[in-house]
Amino acid sequence: MSHARYGTWPSPIDAALVAARDGRPEYLTAVGEELWWTAPRPAEDGRRALLRLTPDGRARSELPPPWNVRSRFTEYGGQPFAGQSREQDGPLVVFCHFADQRLYAFEPDGPEQRRAPRPLTPPAGRGGGPRYVDPLLLPDLGEVWCVREEFTGDRPTDVRRALVAVPLDGSAAHDPGALRELVVDGHFLAGPRRSPDGRHLLWLTWDHPRMPWESTLLRLAELDTGGTRTVVGTPRTLLGGPSEAVAQADWAADGTLLAVSDRTGWWNPHRVPLDGGPPVNLCARQEEFADALWKPGQRWFATLPDGLLAVLHGRGAARLGVLDPSDGHLVDAPGDWTEWASTLAVVGDRLFGVAASPRSGPEIVELDTATGHARVVAEEHHDVVDPAYYPDPRLRTFTGPGGRTVHAHLHPPHHPHYAAADEEAPPYVVWAHGGPTGRAPQVLDLEIAYFTSRGIGVVQVDYAGSTGYGRAYRERLRGEWGVADVEDCAAVARALADEGVADRDRLAIRGGSAGGWTAACSLVSPATEGLYAGAVISYPVLDPSSFAEVTHDLESHYLTSLIGPPDTAAARYRERSPVRRADRVRVPFLLLQGLDDAVCPPEQCERFLAALDRVRSPHTYLTFEGEGHGFRRQDTVVRALEAELALYRQVFGIERGG
Known part of the structure; x- marks a missing residue:
């Protein structure tokens, strides 16, 4: 075992390796005896490929680039395809293509002239819509039923939704009147x-x-x-x-x-x-x-x-x-998988899901309910580096303000060949998840391993408002966004420092989306003054007073519960806004933003940076063309991750290492 300072350990887990394996399979769907799903392709501009597992156990992609099976419904998407088995000509599949949000039908095993996708819905109009999601394929009616989202005005909140019936004969592709509304x-x-x-x-x-x-x-x-x-x-x-x-x-x-x-x-x-x-x-x-x-x-x-x-x-x-x-x-179910994604499919007595563990990434797993046997059937995890470099996570609970319980996942620095001197405590980064109604999954994450294998600890905090712990835990954040989440993250960071697990002078915080808000608030809150040496803030909310005017429809009223009604809680919005408290920023930070983000638009970052011009706090601002809310493209992930490591080297005083 060699000895070197935390943060300088050489690691085979580089940013390109992390980016190439970003994302997971989604939307498992049984089509007769077959299994279909979408899978990420970071190297292909971040598209979602459509894959098929046939009864003989072979998995293959059914649509080449640039086909991208992904809906923009409410900007977050949803089930983007449906399929139906047939006695002749193989399955009929209907899917939503990300580029134009039209529904298409294709028959991968049918006659040559029907194998290419053909449009079922009219071309895109106002706002890049209509958008379709969660299709029900009903060949007995000659239709596919799905939820349609269409824009009725120029504001992102001018939206109308309905359950519609789309003819499978393609007549609505050129005649919108052929669509039938079933439910509004x-x-x-x-x-x-x-x-x-x-x-x-x-x-x-x-x-x-x-x-x-x-x-x-x-x-x-x-x-x-x-x-x-x-x-x-x-x-x-x-x-x-x-x-x-x-x-x-x-x-x-x-x-x-x-x-x-x-x-x-x-x-x-x-x-x-x-x-x-x-x-x-x-x-x-x-x-x-x-x-x-x-x-x-x-x-x-x-x-x-x-x-x-x-x-x-x-x-x-x-x-x-x-x-x-x-x-x-x-x-x-048997097996070492600790986390199953919210997607399930049934074929006879066999059940399929997407599962992962702290030692394996997302895999498609089959459970034979007749025998109780579970096995991986697709997207099998393969160790791309020696698993000795993976972190060894620990579930922890901490005590927050008022004695409340705070759940967290601790990932100490870990390396098979390196350790630090006994008297040195490691730097740690607090990860605040998005949502804020979300949680940290208990799975192998190469992005975490990228840091822990270099000697930088990570702690993921399921702060007040997180799911997984009952409604009362979720509702702790009601009216307290920017306070309770900040306090819970700070309580975990301080406890780790008090225990000697983390270096009190080398703590940082990072988050994306709602987690970006928590990270930014942690830099300007009096409750956390002097706690963090730096922050990484990705596609964040930064000015809640203007957020409702620029964000998408789904979350345009979310702050009513998170902070309070805008008309009666205006002072609360001002008091918590990182834009209005930018003069309190004292430490370097990295700000990352997709230029096509319709959930947290670049406008939020621009307001923050304009306010910072008065105080000239050291920072780096990186923007990415073609990226929305969350990064999907391999080159983007590489650049963002390397910039994040550079910030930690700066604020933690780490000489350049592996």
């Missing part, structure tokens, strides 16, 4: 599902100023089965309300309606009577069986042919289990 209900729509007998349609809806993890309604309507294929009668509300969020609803094969609701303070699975009777909790646990509904098409449960339910559940992490709804008995 509330400002937001998600999760349309037709019942197995074709008689009912369900969906989720919510309205400003509430977000879908604060309040949603599960709505039900009858469908005319006589040939007109329309909604008849008045839709009914079966579940949800002002303090209840329904994250997912779907039908079992026998027509039973199932939903995940947090009516008990925890997202638990329920059986919902169609006659409006009280819902029945199928597994009453103080655990989360869902997460925040950021993107339509997320699935935390799936029904199996024998009536059992595949569920994701846990506290602070999501495990895969199989639930017997008759008695609440729950059995977890």
Whole structure:
């Protein structure tokens, strides 16, 4: 074992390696006996490829560049494709192409003239829309049903959404009048599902100023089965309300309606009577069986042919289990995977999901429910470096202000061949996740390993407002954004310094999106004065007073719950704004921004930089063309990561090393 100062250890994990493996498989979908999904391609301008696993176990990409299977619905996207198996000519697949947001159909195994994607919806118009998400392919009707988002004015909040029927014959590609509107209900729509007998349609809806993890309604309507294929009668509300969020609803094969609701303070699975009777909790646990509904098409449960339910559940992490709804008995899947993504698909007795662990990246895993055997079937993890360079994470709880519990994931510096002198404490970076309704997953992250293998510790803080710990933990942030999140991150940093785990003089903070706000607030808050030596702030909110005017529609009223109603809490908005308190910045920072970001536009950074001109605080501002909210392109990730390491070398006083 060689000895060298923290931060100088040589590492084989470089920025290019991290960038090449950024992202994970999403939107697993069963198409007959096949499995389809999207996967990231950082080296191909960050597009999402469409992949297919055939029954013989071969996985292949079905659409070459520049096809990009990704929806811009609410700017975050959602389920972008659907497929249907057929006895002849193979599957029919419908997908949303990112560049123009049109729906396309193609038949990869069909006649040559039908293999190329053909448009189903009109060309893009105002605002780059319409945009389509969460499609239901209904060949028996000759249609695909999906949620459409269209812009009605020049402001980002001039948006109208409806559940529409799109003809599969392509007639609407040149005639918008060929589209049929099925449902217009509330400002937001998600999760349309037709019942197995074709008689009912369900969906989720919510309205400003509430977000879908604060309040949603599960709505039900009858469908005319006589040939007109329309909604008849008045839709009914079966579940949800002002303090209840329904994250997912779907039908079992026998027509039973199932939903995940947090009516008990925890997202638990329920059986919902169609006659409006009280819902029945199928597994009453103080655990989360869902997460925040950021993107339509997320699935935390799936029904199996024998009536059992595949569920994701846990506290602070999501495990895969199989639930017997008759008695609440729950059995977890075998294996070392510690985190399962919100995407599930069922093919007969086989269940598929995306899983990872602290020693492996995201893989597509099959669970044979008949035998209980689990195995990787696609996107298999391969160690690109010696796993001895991976961090050894530890789950920790800390005490925040008022004695409240703060959850965190600690990643100490780790190297197979290097250590520091016993008297030296390592530098640490506090990572604030986005959302702020999000959480840190318990998985291998090469971006974390990039720092820990060089001798820089990382601690991910699930601050107040994070999901995974019940509704009460989420609501700790209500009215306290910019205060409670800042305090929780600071409490963890100070505790690590008090324990001697971290060097008190070499602490930094970083975050993106809402985490960027927390990082920026931590530089200007009197409660954290002198705590951090630097910060990395990516695509952030920086001026809450102007944010609602420039952001997208989904989050345009989010600050009403996070900070307060703008008309009555104006002073609170001013007091917490990093733009208005820029004169308090005393340390260097790195600011990263995508120029195509419609969620946190560059305007927020520009306001902050203009305010900084008066105090001339040292900083670096990097912008990236072609990047939106979150970075996807390989060259962007490389440049951003190398700039971040350069900042830490500067503020931690690290001589240039590996």
